[in-house]
Amino acid sequence: MKKIGILAVILLMALFACNDSGKKKRFLPQSTGGINSLMVVMDTELWKGAVGDKIREHFAAQVLGLPQAEPIFSITQIPPQVFKGAVTHSRSVLFVEQDTVSLAHVKTNVYAEPQKIAVIKGETYNDLAGNIEKLSGQAISSFKQVEIKEAQKRFTRSLSKETALQEELGISLRIPSLYKLGKREKNFVWMDIQIPKGTMNIIAYEMPKESFSTDSTFVRDIIKMRDSIGKMHVPGPYENTFMITEKAFAPYVLPAEIGGKKAAEARGIWEISGYPMAGPFLTYIINDEANQRKLVLEGFTFAPSAEKRDYMFELEAILRTVKFNSDAGS
Numbered sequence: 001m002k003k004i005g006i007l008a009v010i011l012l013m014a015l016f017a018c019n020d021s022g023k024k025k026r027f028l029p030q031s032t033g034g035i036n037s038l039m040v041v042m043d044t045e046l047w048k049g050a051v052g053d054k055i056r057e058h059f060a061a062q063v064l065g066l067p068q069a070e071p072i073f074s075i076t077q078i079p080p081q082v083f084k085g086a087v088t089h090s091r092s093v094l095f096v097e098q099d100t101v102s103l104a105h106v107k108t109n110v111y112a113e114p115q116k117i118a119v120i121k122g123e124t125y126n127d128l129a130g131n132i133e134k135l136s137g138q139a140i141s142s143f144k145q146v147e148i149k150e151a152q153k154r155f156t157r158s159l160s161k162e163t164a165l166q167e168e169l170g171i172s173l174r175i176p177s178l179y180k181l182g183k184r185e186k187n188f189v190w191m192d193i194q195i196p197k198g199t200m201n202i203i204a205y206e207m208p209k210e211s212f213s214t215d216s217t218f219v220r221d222i223i224k225m226r227d228s229i230g231k232m233h234v235p236g237p238y239e240n241t242f243m244i245t246e247k248a249f250a251p252y253v254l255p256a257e258i259g260g261k262k263a264a265e266a267r268g269i270w271e272i273s274g275y276p277m278a279g280p281f282l283t284y285i286i287n288d289e290a291n292q293r294k295l296v297l298e299g300f301t302f303a304p305s306a307e308k309r310d311y312m313f314e315l316e317a318i319l320r321t322v323k324f325n326s327d328a329g330s
Helices: 002-022 044-048 050-059 085-089 125-155 164-169 215-233 309-319
Strands: 037-041 074-078 092-098 103-108 116-122 180-185 188-195 198-208 243-245 252-258 261-272 275-288 293-302
Touching: 037 050, 044 050, 050 074, 050 092, 050 125, 092 125, 103 125, 116 125, 125 309, 164 180, 164 188, 164 198, 188 215, 198 215, 198 275, 198 309, 215 243, 215 252, 215 261, 215 275, 215 293, 252 275, 275 309, 293 309
Parallel strands: 037 074, 037 092, 092 116
Antiparallel strands: 103 116, 180 188, 188 198, 198 293, 243 261, 252 261, 261 275, 275 293
16 A cells, blocks of 8 residues: 555656646747847748838838937848858847748747748739738837847846936936936936947926816927926037037927837937037927826937937837836835
């Protein structure tokens, strides 16, 4: 009887061991690729033709709010037979294939982690073009999310310990340690970093809760706010020069969610009043009801004669790490 009991225990242990092993997470290698790079896997003839044009129309569209044309993604196209081995570890992949099956969906962590693969199939040009139109918005959003997380992962290896944002505004941002405090006043903080021939900048401040109460004047009020803050806090190189919103073009304004709160996103061009300096900006106006205010976060870049997409993307990745001290217990 003792032997039977021991045997039963061994069998039960083996059964549980099998169950545990079945729950183990599948190992996936780390994904690879430069920030904002997109691997397009499709037949080269398709890529050179109208289907490729449709892909470029969406996935190489111009980034909003930059002074010169720069694409959303830097695209590398390869034929399907080359998509094997380490190449499959690319972080953002668009797979397009002519097939009797028609489909369009986004898959997660297929060959590597983190990874997003948008798959588009169709038999005719109209099938493929329709599926590209159908999936492009979701695919671009998915690619951008995984690229933002990758950018954040890279710069959070060494973070700034500056406490001015917490002390003045009750917030924290995960800012790389190379950014330094440039200016601190009541309810206003400015941090920046030197880059080749220029700077990348982050400013944060608050506005009254009732600001921007009228939709019909929303864009005009954003410009007025930015110009007022620029005159007060962001001087140009000479006396009586300061940052304003470029007069020739109104900023693009879109809905957003930042730090778990509703926000407005504004992208456009800043310039220096009375002096030939300019560059792109990204502003988030966050509805911070817990603190009865509008919190404003902005990133702007000065980098003449340089591409600015990736600079602005890093600033966006930083601003999207905002946490509110008032939410710490929630």
